[in-house]
Amino acid sequence: MTSPMKYNAIKLVSKVFKRKIAIRDWKCFHHFEEGVFLHGLLLYGNINEKTLDGPKQFSSFAKCTTIEEKLLALKPKNLDFVQAAGLPLTIETTYDGLERTGFSVGKLILVLGGVGGVGSLPACKTSVWCLKSRTATSSTRKLELMKSLGTDLTIDYTKEKFEDWQRNSM
Structure with missing residues (x-):
């Protein structure tokens, strides 16, 4: 029973x-x-x-x-249990961060550390929320990965200064 x-x-x-x-x-x-x-x-x-x-x-x-x-x-078939275990907190953190910024349609955002767990989600999700994504990567070798996530612009912060990019984008 x-x-x-x-x-x-x-x-x-x-x-x-x-x-x-x-x-x-x-x-x-x-x-x-x-x-x-x-x-x-x-x-x-x-x-x-x-x-x-x-x-x-x-x-x-x-x-x-x-x-x-x-x-x-x-559990997604392409993830092991350790990877899947990190998804809920990563997704919640990403969504909470975007929500706190007051994001809206067409808004530009800068995602620092765009190939990390939390950073890679807004890089992908910005197209879902009709945002334009600006992403800083952690190294030159990760630029192609950032582009494959669908970012509008990738920044290699080892070669470009954020301040220069900011002045040019306004």
Whole structure:
């Protein structure tokens, strides 16, 4: 018999994929009514979502935890677990940074460190938000990578002074 807490956790994960699921790999759940059993379900997410009073409290050595469906996503196939584990915080930091700047359609932005985790996301995402991206890279050898991310202009700060670029762009 599945306990109510385990049943609710399975329901949460089931909603994400819109089908009945039992997760045997977690060794917490053994069945879910007559549902489909999926083996090797690879998810990532951020279970540390903030609440009104601060971060959620949870046990760090728990074998299982319940996670709200909005905090989960399928792990991209081209990433390993370590890379996928960094995505939620990177995405949140990027979005928060752009939101704090008061970005709007057509606005120019300068992304410092544009090939790092946080820096590379706005370089890509600026086209989604109709922004023009200005990006400083960390080295000459990373210029092509910056261009492949879709930036409008790449700056090699080892060869160009930011002040000169700023005067010329205004």
